[in-house]
Amino acid sequence: MRAMVIKAYGGPMSLEERPRPTPGPEQVLVRVIAASVNPVDWKMASGALRLFIPVKFPWVPGYDIAGEVAGVGAGVTAFSVGMRVHARIAESTAGGSAEYAVAGVDAVAEIPAGMDPGEAAGLPLAGMTALQGLRDRTMLPMTGARERVLIVGASGGVGHLAVQIARASGATVVGVCSGRNAALGASLGAHEVIDYTQPDPYGGQAPFDVVYDCVAGDPGPFLPLLTPKGRYASCVPAPATFLRALWNPFVGKSVLPVMLKSNAADLRVLDTLVEAGKLRVVVDSRFPLEALGEAWARSKSGRAAGKIVIEVA
Numbered sequence: 001m002r003a004m005v006i007k008a009y010g011g012p013m014s015l016e017e018r019p020r021p022t023p024g025p026e027q028v029l030v031r032v033i034a035a036s037v038n039p040v041d042w043k044m045a046s047g048a049l050r051l052f053i054p055v056k057f058p059w060v061p062g063y064d065i066a067g068e069v070a071g072v073g074a075g076v077t078a079f080s081v082g083m084r085v086h087a088r089i090a091e092s093t094a095g096g097s098a099e100y101a102v103a104g105v106d107a108v109a110e111i112p113a114g115m116d117p118g119e120a121a122g123l124p125l126a127g128m129t130a131l132q133g134l135r136d137r138t139m140l141p142m143t144g145a146r147e148r149v150l151i152v153g154a155s156g157g158v159g160h161l162a163v164q165i166a167r168a169s170g171a172t173v174v175g176v177c178s179g180r181n182a183a184l185g186a187s188l189g190a191h192e193v194i195d196y197t198q199p200d201p202y203g204g205q206a207p208f209d210v211v212y213d214c215v216a217g218d219p220g221p222f223l224p225l226l227t228p229k230g231r232y233a234s235c236v237p238a239p240a241t242f243l244r245a246l247w248n249p250f251v252g253k254s255v256l257p258v259m260l261k262s263n264a265a266d267l268r269v270l271d272t273l274v275e276a277g278k279l280r281v282v283v284d285s286r287f288p289l290e291a292l293g294e295a296w297a298r299s300k301s302g303r304a305a306g307k308i309v310i311e312v313a
């Protein structure tokens with residue numbers, strides 16, 4: 001099979017012929033139709049995360065896939081050959097930038113009927129990070145939420161899904177993005193959109209019950225904007241988030257790091273929202289497998305609006 005392979009931290013990426021992986025017990029083999037890029041892919045490849053998530057080389061990067069089941073390992077009963085599935089592959093292996101990849105059944109869900117494979121590939125990692133950050137860390141109720149929620153990075157891979165999940169919960173949603181993405185933020189359901197490039201962007205907008213920061217991980221500017229028992233969560237694992245989670249000068253306010261825990265149950269929660277018409281994946285751009293390097297350059301630019309998709313088949 002064709003796969004994009006990296007052999008060392010900071011090393012080049014090349015398209016190579018590799019053996020097709022074999023599904024082990026409780027795993028499915030997926031013929032990958034589309035994959036999606038996440039910043040963690042190129043952060044891991046650079047070596048920046050080697051202390052936390054070491055890479056075993058040669059490495060086929062890529063965590064998000066959508067495609068068709070091409071084989072199943074021992075003990076798999078819920079999936080059969082031909083089913084359309086998507087998944088966030090296990091952290092220890094990755095392997096999504098290839099024509100075939102294996103994923104544990106605990107990470108796989110059926111793609112909602114009619115969903116484009118590229119959009120389906122864009123959902124798992126970013127969608128679960130959005131969902132878990134809001135539901136499990138800030139404890140935003142998923143129905144009947146009466147809270148005022150600020151999503152920082154409302155046009156990004158995680159943020160554009162967080163806006164929609166917060167909106168579906170019933171919250172009042174304020175999205176933060178640059179002016180060029182304001183129409184996108186509104187189309188996702190944000191009640192108000194703040195342009196962070198303007199002077200004093202938060203003037204007159206506070207207080208917020210919840211701030212979900214998908215850009216920077218520095219709670220400093222946001223803690224004063226929270227209600228007395230407000231919660232700040234960030235999926236960007238910056239030292240400031242972890243330090244302020246241990247102690248912050250604003251008694252009663254919480255600082256909450258978000259670390260994704262992949263699981264099929266949460267992917268199905270997202271799929272249910274897609275089926276209900278409450279969640280959609282916006283595609284920033286599409287690249288063929290051999291142009292993965294260009295796709296990463298787009299991601300590194302920090303300007304992607306929605307998800308970057310790799311068309312594998």
Ligand SMILES: NC(=O)c1ccc[n+]([C@@H]2O[C@H](COP(=O)([O-])OP(=O)(O)OC[C@H]3O[C@@H](n4cnc5c(N)ncnc54)[C@H](OP(=O)(O)O)[C@@H]3O)[C@@H](O)[C@H]2O)c1
Nearest residue numbers: 039129153155156157158178235258259260302303304305
């Ligand atoms: N902890 C976890 O488990 C976990 C999981 C997933 C992702 N992450 C991390 O979360 C971060 C976001 O990931 P992502 O996939 O959403 O990234 P992304 O798609 O690359 O984010 C790009 C978006 O950020 C916006 N942006 C940049 N600077 C901004 C600012 N100052 N204020 C508001 N928006 C701004 C850009 O909009 P403009 O072009 O309009 O500026 C662009 O739309 C990454 O650092 C990633 O590694 C962590």
